[in-house]
Amino acid sequence: MTTEQKVRQVILNTTKTICNETAENLALKFDPDALDLIAEMVYRQMGIYAEDLEAFQKHAKRTQVTTDDVKLLVRRNASLKKHINAKAQFIMENKPVEVSNANKRKRKATTSTS
Amino acid sequence: MSEENNFPSKISTTFKHEVIKELLKSKFSSTKNKISEDAVELVVEIAKLLAIEAAARAANQAKLENKQVINLDHVECILPQVMLDFA
Numbered sequence: 001m002t003t004e005q006k007v008r009q010v011i012l013n014t015t016k017t018i019c020n021e022t023a024e025n026l027a028l029k030f031d032p033d034a035l036d037l038i039a040e041m042v043y044r045q046m047g048i049y050a051e052d053l054e055a056f057q058k059h060a061k062r063t064q065v066t067t068d069d070v071k072l073l074v075r076r077n078a079s080l081k082k083h084i085n086a087k088a089q090f091i092m093e094n095k096p097v098e099v100s101n102a103n104k105r106k107r108k109a110t111t112s113t114s
Numbered sequence: 115m116s117e118e119n120n121f122p123s124k125i126s127t128t129f130k131h132e133v134i135k136e137l138l139k140s141k142f143s144s145t146k147n148k149i150s151e152d153a154v155e156l157v158v159e160i161a162k163l164l165a166i167e168a169a170a171r172a173a174n175q176a177k178l179e180n181k182q183v184i185n186l187d188h189v190e191c192i193l194p195q196v197m198l199d200f201a
Contacts, residue, residue, distance in 0.1 A: 004140055007133055007137050007140065008137075010130065011133060011137065014165075015165045018125055018162060019169040022121075022125060023169060023184060025124055026177075028176060028182060028183070029182060029183045030184050031183055031185040033185070034184050034189040037189045037193070038189060041197065045161075045197070046134070046137055047137075049157060049160070050142065053138065053157075054144075054147060057147065063146060063147060064149065067150065069153060070157060073160075084156055091155055092152075
């Protein structure tokens with residue numbers, strides 16, 4: 001099995017697990033065919049997202065896909081956009097300790113020189 | 115979509131970070147292109163929401179027909195709108 005096939009299989013399986021869990025919460029059951037269809041749809045959609053993200057990144061003349069590209073990806077769906085923005089903010093707040101330190105140092109340096 | 119706000123937190127299964135990253139990279143035309151960890155995290159979240167949304171809408175469709183099992187017809191019925199909403 002090639003890596004691509006493995007990745008596809010893992011994504012299909014994860015999607016099916018998520019769908020089953022969702023159905024369990026609603027006291028329903030999924031037909032195997034129905035699960036296959038949703039899993040395939042999620043996999044294809046991820047492929048489309050990858051192409052879009054690359055195009056956005058290229059348009060912004062960058063060589064790295066950033067969170068801004070992902071935000072642009074979900075601009076049409078208002079509730080999804082809101083959710084992703086919140087998530088992005090959460091990630092940003094829980095991460096950059098070093099950056100804020102650097103900023104403080106810079107500010108101190110500028111105030112001492114002025 | 116009204117139940118979207120509280121529902122996803124109940125689902126503990128998520129996509130693996132590395133798998134999504136591998137998929138995105140494999141679809142890029144240039145191998146030089148990179149993707150930041152934060153961006154991958156957001157795509158993982160979108161993928162999870164897409165799966166939950168599709169499952170929830172299909173479940174809703176089945177409930178409308180008073181069925182206990184969600185079959186192919188229910189999913190086919192909701193698929194176009196889900197794909198447009200996540201386009």
